Amino acid sequence: MNQWYETPIRVRYAETDQMGIAHHSNYLIWFEHGRSEFCRAKGFSYRDMEAEDDVLLVVAETHCRYKSAAFYEDLLTVRIRIGTVRSRGLSFEYEIVREADGTMIAEGETVHIVTDSNKRVRTMPEKYRAKLLT
Amino acid sequence: MNQWYETPIRVRYAETDQMGIAHHSNYLIWFEHGRSEFCRAKGFSYRDMEAEDDVLLVVAETHCRYKSAAFYEDLLTVRIRIGTVRSRGLSFEYEIVREADGTMIAEGETVHIVTDSNKRVRTMPEKYRAKLLT
Amino acid sequence: MNQWYETPIRVRYAETDQMGIAHHSNYLIWFEHGRSEFCRAKGFSYRDMEAEDDVLLVVAETHCRYKSAAFYEDLLTVRIRIGTVRSRGLSFEYEIVREADGTMIAEGETVHIVTDSNKRVRTMPEKYRAKLLT
Amino acid sequence: MNQWYETPIRVRYAETDQMGIAHHSNYLIWFEHGRSEFCRAKGFSYRDMEAEDDVLLVVAETHCRYKSAAFYEDLLTVRIRIGTVRSRGLSFEYEIVREADGTMIAEGETVHIVTDSNKRVRTMPEKYRAKLLT
Numbered sequence: 001m002n003q004w005y006e007t008p009i010r011v012r013y014a015e016t017d018q019m020g021i022a023h024h025s026n027y028l029i030w031f032e033h034g035r036s037e038f039c040r041a042k043g044f045s046y047r048d049m050e051a052e053d054d055v056l057l058v059v060a061e062t063h064c065r066y067k068s069a070a071f072y073e074d075l076l077t078v079r080i081r082i083g084t085v086r087s088r089g090l091s092f093e094y095e096i097v098r099e100a101d102g103t104m105i106a107e108g109e110t111v112h113i114v115t116d117s118n119k120r121v122r123t124m125p126e127k128y129r130a131k132l133l134t
Numbered sequence: 135m136n137q138w139y140e141t142p143i144r145v146r147y148a149e150t151d152q153m154g155i156a157h158h159s160n161y162l163i164w165f166e167h168g169r170s171e172f173c174r175a176k177g178f179s180y181r182d183m184e185a186e187d188d189v190l191l192v193v194a195e196t197h198c199r200y201k202s203a204a205f206y207e208d209l210l211t212v213r214i215r216i217g218t219v220r221s222r223g224l225s226f227e228y229e230i231v232r233e234a235d236g237t238m239i240a241e242g243e244t245v246h247i248v249t250d251s252n253k254r255v256r257t258m259p260e261k262y263r264a265k266l267l268t
Numbered sequence: 269m270n271q272w273y274e275t276p277i278r279v280r281y282a283e284t285d286q287m288g289i290a291h292h293s294n295y296l297i298w299f300e301h302g303r304s305e306f307c308r309a310k311g312f313s314y315r316d317m318e319a320e321d322d323v324l325l326v327v328a329e330t331h332c333r334y335k336s337a338a339f340y341e342d343l344l345t346v347r348i349r350i351g352t353v354r355s356r357g358l359s360f361e362y363e364i365v366r367e368a369d370g371t372m373i374a375e376g377e378t379v380h381i382v383t384d385s386n387k388r389v390r391t392m393p394e395k396y397r398a399k400l401l402t
Numbered sequence: 403m404n405q406w407y408e409t410p411i412r413v414r415y416a417e418t419d420q421m422g423i424a425h426h427s428n429y430l431i432w433f434e435h436g437r438s439e440f441c442r443a444k445g446f447s448y449r450d451m452e453a454e455d456d457v458l459l460v461v462a463e464t465h466c467r468y469k470s471a472a473f474y475e476d477l478l479t480v481r482i483r484i485g486t487v488r489s490r491g492l493s494f495e496y497e498i499v500r501e502a503d504g505t506m507i508a509e510g511e512t513v514h515i516v517t518d519s520n521k522r523v524r525t526m527p528e529k530y531r532a533k534l535l536t
Contacts, residue, residue, distance in 0.1 A: 032281050047339075059200055148293055170412075
């Protein structure tokens, strides 16, 4: 089963803009934070995957649909799950929801290519692939 | 005719990440910088449109395809043009190219809804609509 | 007594730079996050103080000494306490420590002026002053 | 003679916060941008110094005094000059001024230690030292 993994995020003052809302570029950073926490929940560290096994998930595509504004100090839930997995790439799906009232803040997807630190496309090692898919 | 408008941007050190490339969230900020400069080139200031006429172009959707990495100190060209224009919304299209070698760095689109500062959808005033479309 | 209040922060990928460490500008954002959490711990929300009582703590000065690098996924503790309090201003002191090994990452101070939303200097309302000092 | 070197910067929408002004953390990024442009004006690239000669100017200390707010689309001048130069470190001084009316926005200093990419303190190579001081 492909279930959502959830991680909280608190909107920072520095993330707001003069419209009084969280600037839309931060959503990509929150998605990325979701990926980090997702990996940790799956039993490995994205940092170690990069440092020890030379596996990088390069961002090839991002897509975000902004449904409702998020405000300073809002406690948000970033929901993340695997979209598709191929031998040399994978995608993630996201939802961001405000905890206090359940408002859907955003939906999105990111597409990634597996490379080594020299930017050469490589195959995702089976140990990470297995963990991501459990 | 719907021609590209071009504006330069220099990759900042703070925009790089530990992969040694410009972090992908910055592309949305560069797109936005392109919109500011595009408006200025069309004869009005986005700042004044917001402050004087209460017209905001709220971001409803962003989409970016990352073609090649950008590096610290790279001089990039952000190319921007109008996609579609409706009475209460519009979209922009983008390309980012590295000047030194013409490499395509990214392509993207953003979709915007026209609102007032109270987040109510409104019609784009004719004076801005006319300028954007010339 | 002027005790440290502690709040955790996890270093994000987007906060790293090509040196492989957290970019130094983020420390000011972490300090600010510490102030938000400090206020919440003292029984009020910085957001409400701004929105309901028109009290802003404008940043007048920042000072940070970087002792050791912080890395992606590091779990840090931001320690914050009140420095000085005057009728129309106050300062905070900070330490940032890595939880895993107790390494001192940074020390700093920020100085703030109390204003209203029109940037006029004003006196800190007694209810906030009392809470900050308890 | 120790003269100011000047470089322009345009305040981005993403750099504003809900107070309607440029967020104070960006000033450190603008200082850094000033350092990049300063090096380029002195005849070398900070990127090449890092990549080719393994010379890094690690930030050891930052200090900024905020004099007046900067706003979206403001055209600012970042003024930078060398403070002190020692064998294994140096400091820079900064002023940020709004072009339109000459308002002093901020003053600051940064202190740097010269290291290699393994974070070992090293001596600044004479060729860079000479260029910085001309």
